[in-house]
Amino acid sequence: MTRVLVVGAGPTGLALALQAQASGATVRVIDRRPDAVRPSRAMMTHARTLEVLRPLGVVEALLEYADRSPTVQLHLHGRAVRVKIADLAVPDTAYPHLTLLPQAHVEAVLATALESRGVPVERGVELVGLTSAPRTAVRAQLRGAGETTATCDYLVGCDGADSKVRQAVGIGTTGADYDREIVQADVELEGGLGTDTAHVATTRAGLVFLFPHGDQATWRLMATRAVSGGSAGDTLSPREVRELLEAARLGTRVSRLAWSEVVPMRYRLADRYRDHRVFLAGDAAHVHSPAGGQGMNTGIQDAINLGWKLARAANASDPETLLDSYELERRPVARSTTAWTNLVFWGESGLDPLASLIRTVLLPVGAPLLLPAVLRRRRLLAAGFRILAQLRISYPNSPLSIDDGRPESLPIRVGDRLPDLPVTVADAGTRLQSLTASPGTHLLLLRDAPTPDPVASDGWTRVHRLQDRPGRGLIAVRPDGYVGFRTTESTSLHLHRWLNLTGAH
CATH class of the missing domain: 3.50.50.60 (FAD/NAD(P)-binding domain)
Structure with a gap:
C-alpha cells in the first residue's frame, strides 16, 4: 500500500x-x-x-456545531442594517447556506x-x-x-x-506583505449585543467583526489596522481592544479579555x-x-x-x-x-483615501437603500454565493478531463463539479451527491447504456444506473466530486483509458 x-x-x-x-x-x-x-x-x-x-x-x-442561518447586523457609520441569510436559491447543492463554523x-x-x-x-x-x-x-x-x-x-x-x-x-514563493494586519481577540462584552447575531462595523481604519463564536469567551473580535511594527503572536492590550470597539460605535465595552493575537498579513504563492x-x-x-x-x-x-x-x-x-x-x-x-x-x-481595510471613502461614506449611504433590493434578487444573490462558496471551480483543461461526447440527458461538462441534481435509481428518488457520497470513483450510466465490463476488483469503482435519464452514455465522477469523463456510448474505449489514467481500473 x-x-x-x-x-x-x-x-x-x-x-x-x-x-x-x-x-x-x-x-x-x-x-x-x-x-x-x-x-x-x-x-x-x-x-x-x-x-x-x-x-x-x-x-x-x-x-452539529455550525450556524447555518446567520444573522448579521451591519453598522455603517451610524446606520444599522440587519440581514438574515438563510437558504439561498442554489438548488444544486445540499448546502445552500452560509456556514459559520470555527x-x-x-x-x-x-x-x-x-x-x-x-x-x-x-x-x-x-x-x-x-x-x-x-x-x-x-x-x-x-x-x-x-x-x-x-x-x-x-x-x-x-x-x-x-x-x-x-x-x-x-x-x-512570490508575493508581498500587506501594509495592514489582522488583530483577533476572544472577549466578554457588556452593552446589550445579542449572541444570536454577528456584527460588522465600518471604520476609517477598516472593518471590525464580532462573531458569537469565540474559543475562550463568548465573542470573537476580528479587525484590521495599519501594521503596528510588532510580530506574529503579539497580544493586544485592553486599551487597544477598547479603542477598536469605540471606533466601531457598537455601544458595548469589554468586561474580560480572554485571549488575543496580532496576525501579520501577506500573500504568497509557491x-x-x-x-x-x-x-x-x-x-x-x-x-x-x-x-x-x-x-x-x-x-x-x-x-x-x-x-x-x-x-x-x-x-x-x-x-x-x-x-x-x-x-x-x-x-x-x-x-x-x-x-x-x-x-x-x-x-x-485599505488605508488610502478612496478605500476609506467607500467604507465611511458611500457604503453607509448606499447599503440601506440597495441591500434590501439585492437580497430580494435571489438569482443575483445565488450567483455571488456560488463564487464565495467555491462552487464554480472547474478543471476543463486538466489531463484527467476527457470528453468523448455529451450524454444527451445528463448535460454536465467535463471538469465541472457534479451538481446535486434529483435522479431515480432502483425505482427510488435520490440526488447525485447522495449517490456518490462514498469514497471512490462513480460511473453514472444513462438508462439504456450497456453495463461496462468489470472495471475494478477492489471495490474502488461503483456503477449506478439513472433510470430517469434516457440514453446510452455515461459520466465518470472522480473521488473529489468532479466529472472526469463523459461519453455518448458507455462501451467507449476511452472509458478504460480514463480509468487506467486515474488508477481506478
Whole structure:
C-alpha cells in the first residue's frame, strides 16, 4: 500500500490524511504542536468544502456545531442594517447556506474521524529534514521523543505559511506583505449585543467583526489596522481592544479579555507544488488575505484533490500525469483566489483615501437603500454565493478531463463539479451527491447504456444506473466530486483509458 506522511495537523493535513486513507493508502500524520488546542483563525466553512468532505462521513458532525442561518447586523457609520441569510436559491447543492463554523471545531471533527480509522495524530513530533528523489522513497528526519527516520512513498507539507517542508526542498514563493494586519481577540462584552447575531462595523481604519463564536469567551473580535511594527503572536492590550470597539460605535465595552493575537498579513504563492515525491498543500502552498473566508476552504479542497491521487498513483497507467495534475488543477485556483481576495481586502481595510471613502461614506449611504433590493434578487444573490462558496471551480483543461461526447440527458461538462441534481435509481428518488457520497470513483450510466465490463476488483469503482435519464452514455465522477469523463456510448474505449489514467481500473 502507498505510504503517505502528512506534516501538519491543521484542517488541510487532517482532510488529506482522511482522503488518502479512504482511498487505500496507509497514512501517518505528525504535528510539532504538543496539543491540539489553538484559537481559530478561520470562521466559515463553504458549501463546496462540505460537498467534498461528504464522502468521508464527517459533514453531519461538522454541521452539529455550525450556524447555518446567520444573522448579521451591519453598522455603517451610524446606520444599522440587519440581514438574515438563510437558504439561498442554489438548488444544486445540499448546502445552500452560509456556514459559520470555527476552525477549531473543524479540526476536532476531522481529527476524531481520523483516529476512529486507526490514524491518531502524532503530536509533538517535528520534521527536521528530508531527502527526496524521483524514483525512491522519501526519508524524513523527525524529532519528538528522540530523533528518528521515517520512510514513505510520498510526503505532504501541510505545515503552514512558514512551511519547513517547502524550505527543505527549496521551493520559493512570490508575493508581498500587506501594509495592514489582522488583530483577533476572544472577549466578554457588556452593552446589550445579542449572541444570536454577528456584527460588522465600518471604520476609517477598516472593518471590525464580532462573531458569537469565540474559543475562550463568548465573542470573537476580528479587525484590521495599519501594521503596528510588532510580530506574529503579539497580544493586544485592553486599551487597544477598547479603542477598536469605540471606533466601531457598537455601544458595548469589554468586561474580560480572554485571549488575543496580532496576525501579520501577506500573500504568497509557491513557485511549484511538487518536488519529486514531496508535495505542498494549504498555507504551505498559498497564503492570501482573509477576505471571503477562502483560506481554510481552499486548503481542504487542495487536500481532497491530492489525497486520492497519492493513494491511487501506484495503480495508474501514467502515475506522473496523475500526480502532476494536482498542481495543474489547484495552483490556478490559488492564483485567481489571491487576485480577487486582494481586491476585496483593499475595500475592507485599505488605508488610502478612496478605500476609506467607500467604507465611511458611500457604503453607509448606499447599503440601506440597495441591500434590501439585492437580497430580494435571489438569482443575483445565488450567483455571488456560488463564487464565495467555491462552487464554480472547474478543471476543463486538466489531463484527467476527457470528453468523448455529451450524454444527451445528463448535460454536465467535463471538469465541472457534479451538481446535486434529483435522479431515480432502483425505482427510488435520490440526488447525485447522495449517490456518490462514498469514497471512490462513480460511473453514472444513462438508462439504456450497456453495463461496462468489470472495471475494478477492489471495490474502488461503483456503477449506478439513472433510470430517469434516457440514453446510452455515461459520466465518470472522480473521488473529489468532479466529472472526469463523459461519453455518448458507455462501451467507449476511452472509458478504460480514463480509468487506467486515474488508477481506478
